[in-house]
Amino acid sequence: MTRIRLCHLYPDQLNIYADRGNIAVFRSRAERRGYELEVVGIGVGEALAPECDLIYLGGGQDREQALIAPDLARRGGEISRALEDGAALLAVCGGYQLLGRGYRDRFDFEMLGAGVLPLETVAGEGRLIGDVSIECELDPGEMLTVVGFENHGGRTLLDPGAVPFGRVVHGFGNDGDSGFEGCRLGKAIGTYLHGPLLPRNPWLADWLLGQALARTLGEPPELEALDDELEYQAHAVALHRARERGGKLR
Amino acid sequence: MRIPLVISTLVARSVGATSRLSGRGGGTTLPGRVLNTLNPGAGARLAKKLAQGSAVISATNGKTTSAAMAAAILSPRFRLAGNPAGANLSSGVATALLHTRGADLGLFEVDEAALPRVAAALRPRALCLGNLFRDQLDRYGELEMLAERWRGVVAGLAAESTLIVNEDDPQLAQLARGREGVIRFGIEDARHGGPLPHAADARYCSNCGVAYDYRLAYVGHLGEYSCPGCGFERLKPDIWADEIALEGLIGSSFRLHLPEETLKVKLGLPGLYNVYNALAAAALGHALGASASEIASGLESTEAAFGRSERIEIGEKRLLLLLIKNPTGANEVVRTIVADGTPQTLVLALNDGIADGQDVSWIWDVDFEPLLSGLERLIASGGRAAELALRFKYAGFPESRIELVLSPAEALDRGLELTEAGGELVVCPTYTAMLELQKVLAERGHADLYWQRAARARKESGPPRHQR
Secondary structure (H helix, E strand, C coil): CCEEEEEEECCCCCCECCHHHHHHHHHHHHHCCCCEEEEEEECCCCCCCCCCCEEEECECCHHHHHHHHHHHHCCHHHHHHHHHCCCEEEEECHHHHHHCCEEECCCCCEEECCCCCCEEEEEEEEEEEEEEEEEEEEECCEEEEEEEEEEEEEEEEECCCCECCEEEEECCCCCCCCCEECEEECCEEEECCECCCCCCCHHHHHHHHHHHHHHHHCCCCCCCCCCCHHHHHHHHHHHHHHHHHCCCCC | CCCCHHHHHHHHHHHHHHHHHCCCCCCCCHHHHHHHHHCCCHHHHHHCCCCCCEEEEECCCCHHHHHHHHHHHHCCCCCEEECCCCCCCHHHHHHHHCCCCCCCEEEEEECCCCHHHHHHHHCCCEEEECCCCCCCHHHHCCHHHHHHHHHHHHHHCCCCCEEEEECCCHHHHHHHCCCCCEEEEEECCHHHCECCCCCCCCCECCCCCCECEEEEEEECCEEEEECCCCCCECCCCCEEEEEEEEECCCEEEEEEECCCCEEEEEECCCCHHHHHHHHHHHHHHHHCCCCHHHHHHHHHHCCCCCCEEEEEEECCEEEEEECCCCHHHHHHHHHHHHHCCCCCEEEEECCCCCCCCCCHHHHHHCCCHHHCCCCCEEEEECCCHHHHHHHHHCCCCCHHHEEECCCHHHHHHHHHHCCCCCCEEEEEECHHHHHHHHHHHHHCCCCCCHHHHHHHHHHHHCCCCCCC
16 A cells, blocks of 8 residues: 655644644545555654655644744755655644744844745734635646635735735735735645645645655656545635635734 | 713713614613713713723633622622623723612623723723633734733822732733732632643743743643743732632532631632632632622522523423533533533534634634534534534534524524423524524524613612622
8 A cells, every 4th residue: 555654844833823634634545545654753853754645734823833933944854855855744733834944023032034935924914814715736637626724913924926825715815915925836735725635625635645656656657536525515614704705804 | 072971971872772772782882882982081080980990801711700700799889880781892891881870889891802991991990801712812912912912001090009919820820920909819729730731821931932832721721820031920819719629511620718817618600710700709709898798698599691691491491502602612511511421412504704703713723522422413503604614514423413593593492302301401602693593582582682682680789780
């Protein structure tokens, strides 16, 4: 049986916004297709496991982020090497911000990031909180809708030429201004969308699983369709909420 | 133009009466909103009319229940004014201040984010801080920010005022360090402790950032901690509970240690979390001069507050309503439910209004897993019923045993249909789903509407008694 090795970075610190929901979705959707998901928790000071197929970073509150930031900042090379070796990556919220070059707060204090993604984040006036819907093109010509909830004080600015994860339809996205949401670098995705992200966007979970499997299989395998009736319903409600009330500054 | 106090209170009071008459709601917050708008300083000036001053209770979880307990403890000694029905934002407190005629002590439960504003207006003689959990991050931003604002409240508290803190919550314990006139409460019963739960808050010392050593945790991150980094540690509380015996969904008994006396207390409310609520109320009562026997009888006479483990008879069946609103509270509800054996049918109702939290991701941080083994049927309800269903599906619960019934009222009916005569149906709604259920139950004559209870409580004795 083909095994997918998922390295979950800082599970003790970055775990709010239902990160374990995302992991549960990876596991269930892999197992129902006959693949085993092995989750390896990677704490501060611990090296990424070898043969890593998928990297996951969740969100945390300010204190928790500050605790892991120095360690993450030293890992840029290690994570980039895993990506070059074919690993896929999903980073949500705080994990997304810290994969950029860094986070500058209102007092100009700079928290260094890993520098894996071509972006930086600066603190803004007020938090960007609410439902979001975005459109993404993960495979050429295939537009997908992804829905979630965002809650961030930071405004993330992509470098010129960097590719966003998607375009904002309703909600704020990276900075409430550019119309961009998240960042995409090959098989790596960073995003502010939580809620959790994957249960109501199962196609994104499957895309990431396919990319993770491609590391050993050479290309993403055809994953058999699952009964996603409940997932579609949850997606539809979240999409409706984004349309109704996304992107309103409180 | 400044509108005189007497005029603004008159207008505000009549707005409440009109709101009730027109059937639009109970007027438990609208008059206060009108008052705050007409005359922003009115609240502070009305508060000064209370001869014995004010006491304030705030916490993420349990403040409505501890306020009801404190009211029962203090009512023999004081003529109380308070804000029943969970109307605990600034507007609810201002509304309560409009109804203080004849009262001498104000007793208010205050929303954790509204605390800075309300405390500044009331200048309380006693402030009781029960706990600080992650809750509705979409509304408040982050827990840290809230803790910082509470730090400001404590710093602004008059030197002669008493600060009461839950010493088992390291964030609150830290707020109280270095201050005179603090009463600390906590639990001292290792048999009820366990490891720190998933995604617990306050895992890291707010002094130095090092992870706390938790010898044990009772509820969420409430427990016995010490910091290996800077040496900060839990102090022995002044008021504590031990020899706790939990009796499933019925209640509990414990030994209550007050500074001078120790006595046995029997609570009619279930779960360890209600022992914390009782300790908060006991400590506040003690601070305001209540005797040990007043404390014990007040605690023992308190019944469930508005939907917090409230039992309602419906024909030959019984309904048990347990409000859920954040991971820690819901974890305790789950723990309490399974202590009596897992129910076969369970109704969960998840709404996502502002009062519920628009971000529903918190349900993934709840440990629903202990329910899975005995549960035959889950009725998922509320506007975000599908998210609840997914939470259970990805926990391994068979999809075929999940029913989606979006309307909480219809979910209630479906649940009752599946409950046999003489049986009890457990329903766990979020706040606005609870209000919907309350409305239906009132229309059918099973329960009072919340503003009717509030009005009756005011009429009966002044204090919010939260009787059923």
